[in-house]
Amino acid sequence: MALKVEVYQKEKVRPCSPTPQTLRNYKLSLLDILISTFYNPFVFFYDSPAGGPGRHDYDELKDSLMKTLSVLYPLAGRIKDGSTIECNDEGADFVRAKVTNCDLGEFLRNPKLEDIRQMLPLDPYPNAIDPAQPMLAVQVNRFRCGGTAVAFCIWHGLADGAAMTGLFNTWAAINRGEEPNNPGGLVVDASTIFRPGNFVSSPQKPLSLKKPGKYSSKRFVFGKRDIERLRNDYYQPSEHRRRPSRVEALSAFIWAAVIRASLQANPNLKTHLLTNVVNLGKKLNPPFPSQCLGNINQVVAARWESEADGGGRVTAGFLVGRVAEAIHKVTDDYVREMHAEGGYLRALLGVTKTLHNADEIKVLRISSMCNFSFPQVNFGWGKPIWIGLGYTLEDLAIFLDAEDGGIQVWIGLAQEVMCNLDKDMEFNAYVSFSQIFSEPSCPPQSALCTLARE
Missing domain, CATH: 3.30.559.10 (Chloramphenicol acetyltransferase-like domain)
Structure with a gap:
């Protein structure tokens, strides 16, 4: 109805x-x-x-x-x-x-x-x-x-x-x-x-790429215990790597599953990029106020290459280091150097140009809104019983806090890729709840x- x-x-x-x-x-x-x-x-x-x-x-x-x-x-x-x-x-x-x-x-x-x-x-x-x-x-x-x-x-x-x-x-x-x-x-x-x-x-000409084809969107919920399992599984102290954060671990897990689903839909896929949005507020010196107007964030990218990485079975344990490295290279010095004389814009435009070969290169964008206290917004009516998103999700995943300390993931993928993701047993083993949000339509x-x- x-x-x-x-x-x-x-x-x-x-x-x-x-x-x-x-x-x-x-x-x-x-x-x-x-x-x-x-x-x-x-x-x-x-x-x-x-x-x-x-x-x-x-x-x-x-x-x-x-x-x-x-x-x-x-x-x-x-x-x-x-x-x-x-x-x-x-x-x-x-x-x-x-x-x-x-x-x-x-x-x-x-x-x-x-x-x-x-x-x-x-x-x-x-x-x-x-x-x-x-x-x-x-x-x-x-x-x-x-x-x-x-x-x-x-x-x-x-x-x-x-x-x-x-x-x-x-x-x-x-x-x-x-x-x-x-x-x-x-x-x-x-x-x-x-x-x-x-x-x-x-x-009239936003800095973006038009997405061809039909997209499906779903909401997946990952419980706190399952995310902790991922964090522990990906922690390898022998490699002098710190324990990944819950966003890093879940980003790598979803990225790996999306690459596998994309390869089934397109065996010619050579490169897959994952972008994360990094909050710069606390990384800059002096730091910005935590809730000020504006976009105090920057996009970073991790890369998977079919030939260089051996193709075959794609696992999150292999990718999590790249996700964490991309996020943690963002420091005050890095940001200021990137923005000197237009460096960040040139880098962004360079990445955008590489994405025009849609058959060989794909990208998944992740934006985490965890820890932003949205579930606590109380106008005097109590806390919200649910939060809905009105975004068009095309190769985009948005993370929001779930009630039990877990994370809900709103994600939109090409219809065939989403169908393959639904059949991925490794992915579904960690999903506690899923719900179709939008299917191809007007x-x-x-x-x-x-x-x-x-």
Whole structure:
């Protein structure tokens, strides 16, 4: 049964106090510009109020958003040019909707991407970013039972996972009537380190590759015990290698399984790359505030070569060292050297050029959002009972914390590769739960986009 979401109100929410003229222009860094072609789409699901028919107060939520935008003022601005946000207090979109044919419990039994997308306030993947579009849009969706889905679309040029944590925690604290933590450290200037130089990405031509073919997306959950087993299995003190982190171990495990599945689909595969997103906040000296706006991260890559690595059986134990090496080479000196005179951009463009031979070279991108406290976001309604993602997953895996200390992996692969992965007994031996999230079909859209066309 298709979810029915009816939008009944849309309004602009502006900061409760004006942004000073001295803070009018927020400079984007090179890392912001490179990722600024889409929105981060997150949905937090909250159970109906306990003990009766009471409702979550959306007016109160709107008022606290006004206060939050006064702290995180670039989110109320608009794109001025390719490297600047004009902090003009134009505001964020605040949309109210109701789910007319479903209770929250029914929805959570089998959530689908097309249903999650209906709850979003805008299309997270516009063809181009219009200067009139907001940096932040929120849609509150009330289920028949009284439960709520709070859906966010946050322009990626302003927010990575850590920055989203800063937004969510600040807004939640204000809505609970508390003071936010470290409000002065939430807006910083990263462009002095990650200088954009003369590079300004065109919104019409994002720095990405079009993915041919049909993709399937699934959610896999790996329990804490199984991840610890992987970490122990891959720990080889005789090689003077430290015990891998849970993200490193699981990245290598999934990468190996995806390579095996890809080789079954394409025996001509010669090279497979794994990219991980590394949080630079604590690696830089001095460190950046942990939840500030911007993209304080960098992509690193590990490589598997069929000829050099002997082809044949691909194991995670063999690959985990390469994953850990790629991540741990990122130090303050490394970052500053890479960003001197455009070095990082040249390296990124060089890797992108090699990926045009799609038959021989494939890539899996992993972005970990573990340890970002998303499951703790409490607006005064208790913790979310589930978090949904509205991303289009194409050769992309996103890690989120699971309840028991494990990790849930949202991953999208070419349909044939996903089919082969499902048959991989070694992979499935560690999966505690799996769920189809999206299968090849027409692109899903938000209810607001549908409403605008009618």
